[in-house]
Amino acid sequence: MPTNGKPESKMEIPGGLWLRCDSCGEILYRKTLEQNLFICSRCSYHFRISAKKYIEIVLDPNSFEEYDQNLVAGNPLEFPNYADKFGEAQKKTGYQEGFIYGRGMVNKQPIIFGVMDFAFMGGSMGSVVGEKVARSIRKARFEKIPLIIFATSGGARMQEGIFSLMQMAKTSAELALLAQDQIPYIVIVTNPTMAGVMASYASLGDIIISEPKALLGFAGARVIEGTIGEKLPDGFQTAEFLQKHGFIDVVVPRKFLKQTLSNIIEITWSKNRQAEEKLDASAYEVQ
């Protein structure tokens, strides 16, 4: 269920010393923007950033140990031009595939951390993305530590046909097992997360966080407009729209993501563990 549309190239961060905010048009100095986690200092627009950048922002320095980095897709349908597009994406991003995962720490709390990169074929989910997401879930279950996934995707990777579709069921089934073991799963949906990814693991977090104004939904805007025959209102399918309709827990600016995640892990998991060891009733006595 890919969305009807290619990523717009203007959304990606161009090189050069100065660049223009896509939202308000402000001219921004690249260095300052970088220090500000690629958030526009004038309008708070969140630029799209890479998987590596999220690892830097969220995880404790040098705490990330990547797993399964060498899984690569096949071309089961022998789909025209797929091999070329795939090779280009690898060259462009330096990754083997569009999802990276491993073990890391958030304020010294161990977690399994996975992150998608939109620059890799629009964050599309094929066999490898699905398999690695599934493995990250399994890892969290076996190691009994929380799972954090950053999602961004245009949807399923149609070049892998039915195999891509099946990844939705594969990842969701793994999450059913994780839920049975009562291990926290926190998902952060970033701009954009659509279609097959939104309709599987991105919608199944115990807690679902979004960056401000991220585009989120099932069907692409152009497909909906084509169906209903009219323009969609401003703000349709934004993070704030989904929150209003009850599908996002909290919209968190990028700057506060790490602290928010740390709090959630501590309350749902770390404190829980300590409490199990010894519940001291006297701690609740009023002095």
Added chain:
Amino acid sequence: MPGNYLDFERPIQEVQKKIDELTSIPGYESEINKLKVQIEKLKTKIYSDLTPWQKVLLARHPNRPYTLDYIDLITGEFVELAGDRAFGDDKAIVGGLAKININEEKSLSLVIIGTQKGRETKEKILRNFGMPHPEGYRKALRLMKMAEKFNLPIVTLVDTPGAYPGVGAEERGQAEAIARNLREMAVLKVPIVVIITGEGGSGGALALAVGNRVLMMEYAVYSVISPEGCASILWRDSEKAEQAAAALKITSKDLHQFGIIDEIIPEPLGGAHQDPKLAAQYIKQAIFKSLGELKSMTSDELIEQRIEKFQSFGIFSNQ
């Protein structure tokens, strides 16, 4: 029904026309019999060598039997149940408690759920062209949980262009509804048999298709995206749908070779609509066979088998 011949069926239509003409005139019996032999040969030839796109057209054939047609033909009793207990009742998904007669004394109790298309304009609109809203998926899940509660096997019949892309659907969480079904179906304690009867339209179909057994009718198709959608995204040209249908590998034969589906249910010559009763008979046999195979499994084994099946899907290598 002259309007319902597909383009590639024209040669059959021509011969049929001749037969119809001659039938009204006495004295042409031997001529008619010759034409009847000819038409059977023609049908066998045409239908044994269909292109993927021609199968798409058959899967979407306006006379193709829909879920309620099959329920009518298969079950002895059917109590349709409505509503998701939260928002409303989606007529694009039907479901309920059913009894299928095995023989004169014995019958099988189960829950049947399926997507439902409409045949005339009014009913097409009522059924939203077989495209469910979130409340449809939530109704389906409610009925599946009920099946689990009362230890009844579940059969789903899937024939949908996809989940509905609309404003209300987005507002009410189409993505969440589908995702939840995928997760919950994985761990249901009762046997689930899925039959793709017509169009298996992407996530909107998959949301009813996480089964212990996944079967497909011979001319059904099952795909991550419609051929038109694929063509318009990849080649900016929805006219290339025919090409996309071939590239996407969406026929029952392809998916059986990939190991994605367990079995192909044969169809009457020319498609299920040529003989809905016979098609329903094949479906009934397939349901008995699949449920028979799953009968001895415990609920833990059913869950394990279902999850392992979907875990195994994917083509990749470690370099």
